[in-house]
Amino acid sequence: xxxxxxxxxxYTGIGMAGGLVFLIFGTWLLWIAQSSVLALLxxxxxxxxxxxxxxxxxxxxxxxxGSDHGHRPLAEAIDGGxxxxxxxxxxxxxxx
Amino acid sequence: xxxxxxxxxxxxxxxxVLIIAAGAAHWLKLMPQSMSFSWLAIPTMGLxxxxxxxxxxxxxxxxxxxxxxxxxxxxxxxxxxxxxxxRFWGVIMDPGWAWVYEIDPAxxxxxxxxxxxxxxxxxxxxxxxxxxxxxxxxxxxxGAFVRVEGTTLTIQEYFY
Numbered sequence: 714x715x716x717x718x719x720x721x722x723x724y725t726g727i728g729m730a731g732g733l734v735f736l737i738f739g740t741w742l743l744w745i746a747q748s749s750v751l752a753l754l755x756x757x758x759x760x761x762x763x764x765x766x767x768x769x770x771x772x773x774x775x776x777x778x779g780s781d782h783g784h785r786p787l788a789e790a791i792d793g794g795x796x797x798x799x800x801x802x803x804x805x806x807x808x809x
Numbered sequence: 810x811x812x813x814x815x816x817x818x819x820x821x822x823x824x825x826v827l828i829i830a831a832g833a834a835h836w837l838k839l840m841p842q843s844m845s846f847s848w849l850a851i852p853t854m855g856l857x858x859x860x861x862x863x864x865x866x867x868x869x870x871x872x873x874x875x876x877x878x879x880x881x882x883x884x885x886x887x888x889x890x891x892x893x894x895x896r897f898w899g900v901i902m903d904p905g906w907a908w909v910y911e912i913d914p915a916x917x918x919x920x921x922x923x924x925x926x927x928x929x930x931x932x933x934x935x936x937x938x939x940x941x942x943x944x945x946x947x948x949x950x951x952g953a954f955v956r957v958e959g960t961t962l963t964i965q966e967y968f969y
Contacts, residue, residue: 717841721849728852735859742866746895748811751862758855765848772843 718773725766732759810869810897811862819861826857870895874908874964881938881955886920887912887962905967917960924957934958 714722732755739752830853833839834846871889878885887910894909912920924935939954953966 715841717839720839721841721844724849725852728849728856731856731859732852735855735863738863738866742811742870745870745892746811746897750811750815751859751866754815754855754859754862758852758859761851761855765852768848769841769844772841776843 718769721765721769725762725769728758728762728765732756732762735759810900811866813900814865815858815862818865819858822861823854823857827854869906870908873906873966877953877964877966878955881940881953881964886916887964893961899967903967903969905965908964910962910964912957912960912962914960917957917962920962921957 735751735755735758737755739749739755742751743749827850831846831850834849840846840849870892874887874889874892875885878887891910891912892908893911894907896907896909898905920937921935924937927933934956935958937955937957939952941950941952943950949969951966951968953964956963956965
């Protein structure tokens with residue numbers, strides 16, 4: 714896992730934890746002051762963080778499947794000095 | 810009060826945080842190439858707005874009553890855990906706040922031990938502390954009191 718993937722994982726983790734904390738205190742606020750602002754914010758943050766995490770995992774899985782089929786994963790290619798147009802060159806070499 | 814704080818303070822602040830975060834993510838290349846920062850826009854705004862709302866909530870429900878207790882009673886007799894109600898009125902003019910706590914009967918008895926029964930039979934509460942500050946003309950001022958009725962303790966502050 715590269716730096717960018719780690720960042721997204723940590724960031725969405727913070728979002729989920731923060732959303733849960735807001736939801737808990739928001740429920741208390743709803744009970745005490747009849748204000749749903751914090752509870753709704755918590756729910757929104759939690760849901761959006763979960764959606765971002767799922768999307769990131771889907772993209773990582775997609776990249777992994779790509780590498781299993783003989784392609785370099787995009788993140789690995791970026792870490793290794795950028796995406797090259799190697800596929801085309803290989804094809805050209807194979808074709809002779 | 811919390812909705813007003815959210816609209817006036819938390820939401821504009823969250824937009825500023827979002828712009829800074831998007832700039833930082835782009836500049837520091839924090840996002841994977843295959844993923845857009847827009848996926849993290851709502852979590853960023855939610856964290857910023859929620860953090861601000863929570864800070865304002867702590868100020869409103871814990872710190873202000875604590876300061877009022879220190880001012881009126883010289884000690885903290887109730888904690889935010891015992892808080893059962895909060896009211897706010899007068900957004901534009903003559904604002905007021907009330908915090909309602911549920912206290913145990915022993916504390917209620919101890920606090921009201923110095924109270925004399927009110928001549929009015931309909932008055933069942935006891936004001937255990939209070940203050941009234943007026944300006945020279947008497948038109949504007951601030952009042953605050955701590956009232957006990959049964960096992961309910963109310964702290965109130967108002968401006969007029």
